[in-house]
Amino acid sequence: MRIYGVTGWKNAGKTGLMERLVAEITRRGFTISTLKHAHHAVDVDQPGRDSYRHREAGARQVLLASQNRWALMTELRGAEEPSLQTLLDQMAPVDLILVEGYKREPHPKIEAWRAAAANPLIAPGDPTIRAVATDTPLDLDRPQFPLDDTAAIADFILKETGLCP
Template sequence: MKVYGVTGWKNAGKTGLMERLVAEITARGFSVSTVKHAHHAADVDQPGTDSFRHREAGASEVLLASGKRIAMMQELRGAPEPPLSDLLARLAPVDLVLIEGFKREAHPKVEAYRVAAGNPLIAAENETVRAVASDTELNFDRPVFDLDDTAAIAGFILQEVGL
């Protein structure tokens, strides 16, 4: 599987860019999966559901399956967060995995950058950032795309991974 990331600080436009890239790349005929990093105790389950009750009772893993989707919830219960490579190994094969976050991992990335967020460019200190998608013009040593030019960003990523 090919892997490419979207990184950036909070409120830089990562999630919107990810959403648009998934739509654009799948419309071009490629299969795409995503991995999203969260810095908080994200929970996709709701109190009161059967699966939530299973986890609360102490289950290490709960697999929720229906005719429409499957969800796997795993409680770390104090164990360290698994590395990205372990998470990727759990995915079914696809043409491309887009990764949101994980800015310190070694995979290639495009940085979402909004000047109003007031943060420095991650790319200035991180060579794994291969391009910047920005809402302002930048004079930089790597490609800079308009943050809203999804087709151009998708084309760049697909070229980078050889698809």
């Protein structure tokens, strides 16, 4: 499986770009999965639900299944956060996995950057950032795309991953 990242600081437009890229690349006939890193405690379950109660009682894993989807929740219970590779190994085969976050990992990435967020660019010090999607032209040594030019960004990623010539 090929992986490509979308990274950047908070309020840079990462999630919106991910959403548009998933829609654009699947529209072109490719299968896509996503993996998102959260720096804060996150819970996809809801207090009071049976699955939540199972986890609270001490279950290490809870698999919740319905006719439309299933979700496997794993409680770390004090264990170290799994590596990106460990998580990728859990994913079903697809053409491309888009990874949001994991800015310090060695996979290729595009950085989302907005001037109004007033965060420093990551790209100048990180060769794994292959391009920048921005709302402002920048003086950089790598490709730049308008943040909302989803088709061009998708073309770049598909070419970089070898999915399209």
